[in-house]
Amino acid sequence: MAVYALTGFSLVSLLSFGYLSWDWMKPSLVADVATDPMEKSLPPTFARPPHIIFILTDDQGYHDVGYHGSDIQTPTLDRLAAEGVKLENYYIQPICTPSRSQLITGRYQIHTGLQHSIIRPRQPNCLPLDQVTLPQKLQEAGYSTHMVGKWHLGFYKKECLPTRRGFDTFLGSLTGNVDYYTYDNCDGPGVCGYDLHEGEDVAWDQSGKYSTLLYAQRVNKILASHSPKKPIFIYVAFQAVHTPLQSPKEYIYRYRSMGNVARRKYAAMVTCMDEAVKNITWALKKYGYYDNSVIVFSTDNGGQTFSGGSNWPLRGRKGTYWEGGVRGIGFVHSPLIKRKRRTSWALVHITDWYPTLVSLARGNLSNVPGLDGYNVWPAISEGKESPRTEILHNIDPLYNHAKYGSLEDGFGIWNTAVQASIRVGEWKLLTGDPGYSDWIPPQTLTNFPGSWWNLERLTDGLRKSVWLFNITADPYERYDLSDQRPDVVRTLLMRLVHYNRTAIPVRYPAENPRAHPDFNGGAWGPWASEDDAEEWEGTGEPLKSRNKKKKCKICKLRSFFRKLNTRLMSNRI
Structure with missing residues (x-):
């Protein structure tokens, strides 16, 4: 021993x-x-199961937070991290869907079939339905569960939607890249649709509202209408700071001296997100949740250097397996932490949040064997050695x-x-x-x-x-x-x-024209019925539609975009 x-x-x-x-x-x-x-670690003992707020940002680089020496102002994140535990040996995945799937399932992507690229809007693919998700386990433990923000785990049929995967409520986008104001997303020329959903319905009435502020307002509304006596889990998956680079003008003005236009807009988006986190923290205190809460902050992947992000001094960028692509910003802020105000070098991976948070909630993990994550709460709260070594x-x-x-x-x-x-x-x-x-x-x-x-x-x-x-x-x-x-x-x-x-076979089916928003009233949404399940699902080999029609314009464009994939991928994932 x-x-x-x-x-x-x-x-x-x-x-x-x-x-x-x-x-x-x-x-x-x-x-x-x-x-x-x-x-893997003994569960903590609290008087009551804590309220859990998990905040995930999109494409925020390792260098793009104040306490890492950035020129971007993030006073809220700096303060929350300083008063909690900074995770400086924290790892995520290099692109979007893999990180989100591993957070939600506690499993490496080779164990969910999502080891290649991302789930694209027109693919008949989603997080495998046989996976028991983190919010489902928290529901079993008596939690009210809510999601606000970017899903990006597939939506080709209704069974894939957030409200079918463990969330009581959902406000956000289903795809990976939408306009911050209009919520339009184009998956190629002429393949555009609206993507903001309330539950399982299209939220047409919210168009025009900046997503970062809209999502923070929704979290405030959830907290105001819920009782602190019942544990709550809120997954806040900000769209920020993914492209397109858009921000309210008042935030851009703060960085008017920045010579690089992309960096200026990006910095404005980060600061706006920081203030949104401030408003969420304020709401936790105002409505009586804070003293029994755990706030986890994480990025989903490295920063996109093509679009203003920075991972300096790490090597590489988003979409790579160099440290700049997989080493993330992470911290935990909670009055329940035993050893606060410190930096932890314990090895932590995004899969670890599943068993850690379920254990905090006093949930049952016996029916989800084979998790790749570990309960790292003792390492975070008490400074003990991380059970993770690889x-x-x-x-x-x-x-x-x-x-x-x-x-x-x-x-x-x-x-x-x-x-x-x-x-x-x-x-x-x-x-x-x-x-x-x-x-x-x-x-x-x-x-x-x-x-x-x-x-x-x-x-x-x-x-x-x-x-x-x-x-x-x-x-x-x-x-x-x-x-x-x-x-x-x-x-x-x-x-x-x-x-x-x-590893299980890769799930990466060919795109299908039936997913075009024009067939769904102009919005992205489920298109396959339960009867179509076998036709739409795949394990690495391109699927063939039973509709033997002539090639449409969308199909003809596919090869063109694949040739440009290396360049376009940077802003599509």
């Missing part, structure tokens, strides 16, 4: 030097200690075209052309094509992209398909150790092999 007391850092170090032996094909480094989610960032079998990857480069056990990444203790391994690998300073210069874009670019190693970093010693991923430590590379490749054996 002495082995289990070692930290992730020392354990992997000793393994690498050969002082310890381990079966790397076991489920996880702590599997022998506790296999049941409820046993993170599977992802394995994407459909993204397997790295030019220089091969099975030979993977010691005959792993094809390094496959995009994958894993963190074990201090070590991080990447294979395939991890994405844009630049270090990009904040975009404060006037010309875009121009002079700032190439300030920190690595030009060597372009013929590689394997990278290894000691993230503890080198958090900015500047020193690739794959050639010096082939023993560690092989060990981590074996972990990828293990996880890959547990």
